Amino acid sequence: MSKKITDKVTWVGKIDWELKFFHGNEYSTRKGSSYNSYLLRDEKTALIDTVWQPYDKEFVKRLKEEIDLKSIDYIIMNHSEIDHSGALPELMREIPNTPIYCTANGAKIIKGHYHEDWNYKIVKTGDTLDIGESKLVFIEAPMLHWPDTMFTYMTVDNILFSNDGFGQHYATESLFNDTADQAELYAEAIKYYANILTPFSRYVTKKIEEILSFKLPVNMICPSHGVIWKDNPAQIIEQYIKWADSYQENQITIIYDTMWNATRKMAEAIAYGIEQTDSSVNIKLMNASKDDKNDILTEVFKSKGILVGSPTVNNGYLYSIGGLLEMIKGLKFKDKKAASFGSYGWSGEAVKQISEELNKAGFTLAQDGKRELWVPDRAAYDSCIEFGKRFLSV
Numbered sequence: 001m002s003k004k005i006t007d008k009v010t011w012v013g014k015i016d017w018e019l020k021f022f023h024g025n026e027y028s029t030r031k032g033s034s035y036n037s038y039l040l041r042d043e044k045t046a047l048i049d050t051v052w053q054p055y056d057k058e059f060v061k062r063l064k065e066e067i068d069l070k071s072i073d074y075i076i077m078n079h080s081e082i083d084h085s086g087a088l089p090e091l092m093r094e095i096p097n098t099p100i101y102c103t104a105n106g107a108k109i110i111k112g113h114y115h116e117d118w119n120y121k122i123v124k125t126g127d128t129l130d131i132g133e134s135k136l137v138f139i140e141a142p143m144l145h146w147p148d149t150m151f152t153y154m155t156v157d158n159i160l161f162s163n164d165g166f167g168q169h170y171a172t173e174s175l176f177n178d179t180a181d182q183a184e185l186y187a188e189a190i191k192y193y194a195n196i197l198t199p200f201s202r203y204v205t206k207k208i209e210e211i212l213s214f215k216l217p218v219n220m221i222c223p224s225h226g227v228i229w230k231d232n233p234a235q236i237i238e239q240y241i242k243w244a245d246s247y248q249e250n251q252i253t254i255i256y257d258t259m260w261n262a263t264r265k266m267a268e269a270i271a272y273g274i275e276q277t278d279s280s281v282n283i284k285l286m287n288a289s290k291d292d293k294n295d296i297l298t299e300v301f302k303s304k305g306i307l308v309g310s311p312t313v314n315n316g317y318l319y320s321i322g323g324l325l326e327m328i329k330g331l332k333f334k335d336k337k338a339a340s341f342g343s344y345g346w347s348g349e350a351v352k353q354i355s356e357e358l359n360k361a362g363f364t365l366a367q368d369g370k371r372e373l374w375v376p377d378r379a380a381y382d383s384c385i386e387f388g389k390r391f392l393s394v
C-alpha cells in the first residue's frame with residue numbers, strides 16, 4: 001500500500017518483512033528491510049528510486065493503482081544498486097522514454113546492470129529540476145556507498161532523499177522514526193553504519209559538512225531503507241558525525257572460536273582479567289561460529305579494543321575466524337587496539353597469524369599474542385588473566 005508523507009510526497013516502496021539476508025549472505029537482516037520509493041506530485045510528477053527486482057511486478061502494479069504511469073515526467077535514480085533499480089526494467093517497459101536523472105556513474109552502472117540505452121539525464125551537484133512549486137536539487141555523494149550515489153533535496157517540503165545514507169535494514173509498518181521501536185531502530189541504524197558505511201567514514205564527514213554548509217532547512221530525511229526521519233531529523237545527522245569520527249565506546253570485545261573449549265577458557269580468563277582491572281569496561285565475548293557475523297562486526301565498531309582467539313588447526317586458524325578477519329579488514333576500522341590468543345597442541349601458528357592479520361587491518365597490536373599448550377591449567381588460566389589485565393593497561 002502507498003502511504004502519504006506530505007501533500008506532495010507519497011511513499012510507494014515495499015516493506016520486506018521476510019528478508020533475512022542482504023547482499024547475498026553478507027549482511028543479516030533479522031528485522032527485514034524496506035525499499036523506499038517516493039512519488040512526488042507537483043505540477044510535474046517525479047519518481048525517486050524503485051524497489052528490488054523480486055518485487056518489480058508488484059511495485060509497478062501498485063504504482064498503476066496510484067497514478068497513470070504515463071503521467072510520470074521524471075525518474076530520479078539516486079543509486080543504481082539492484083535493491084533500488086531492480087524494478088526499472090519492468091517500469092521502463094511501460095514508459096520507455098521517460099527521462100532517468102542520475103549521475104554519470106549511475107548511468108554507466110544502470111547500463112551495466114540492464115544493458116538498456118534509456119533516456120539518461122546526467123546531473124551533478126547543484127543541478128536542479130523544477131517540478132512546479134518545488135524544485136529538486138541534486139547532490140552527488142560518491143562512495144556513500146557506491147561511486148554513483150547521489151542525494152536529492154526537495155524545496156518547499158524541505159526533504160532530503162538520502163538513499164542508503166541514514167538508512168537501516170528495518171521493516172516497520174509505521175515508516176516514521178518517532179513511532180518505531182526506539183531500541184530496535186538504534187540497533188539497526190548502528191549495525192547498518194558499522195557494516196556498510198564504516199569504510200567510507202571520511203566521505204560521510206565531508207558530505208555532511210558540505211550539506212550543512214548549504215544551510216538548507218531539512219524537515220525530513222527520507223532514506224531508501226527503513227524509517228523516515230521525521231521527528232528531529234538532525235538526530236541521525238549528529239549520530240553519523242559521531243560514528244564517522246573513529247567511533248568507540250568503553251567496550252572490549254573478545255571474539256573466539258574453539259574446538260575443545262581450551263580457547264574458550266582462555267577467552268573467559270582474559271575477560272575476567274579485564275573486568276578485575278576496570279569494572280566500568282563493557283566486555284563482550286562472542287563465538288565467531290555461533291554469533292551473527294554482522295552483530296560481531298557491530299560490536300567491533302563499538303569497541304576500543306578487540307581480542308581475537310583461535311586454536312591452531314592445520315597450521316592456521318579456524319575458518320570462522322578467517323572469514324571474520326577478512327570482513328574486519330574490509331571495514332577499515334580506525335584507532336582500535338587488538339591482540340590475539342589461542343590454544344595449540346604442537347605447531348601453534350594461529351596466534352601469530354591472527355596478530356599479523358589484525359595489524360594489516362589497521363589495528364594497533366597492544367601486546368604479543370597469547371598461546372597456551374593444550375587445555376589451560378591453573379597457572380595458564382592465571383597467565384591469561386594477567387594477559388587481560390595487561391591488554392587494558394597498554
Ligand code: FEO
Nearest residue numbers: 079081083164224
Ligand atoms: Fe540499498 Fe546500496 O543499496
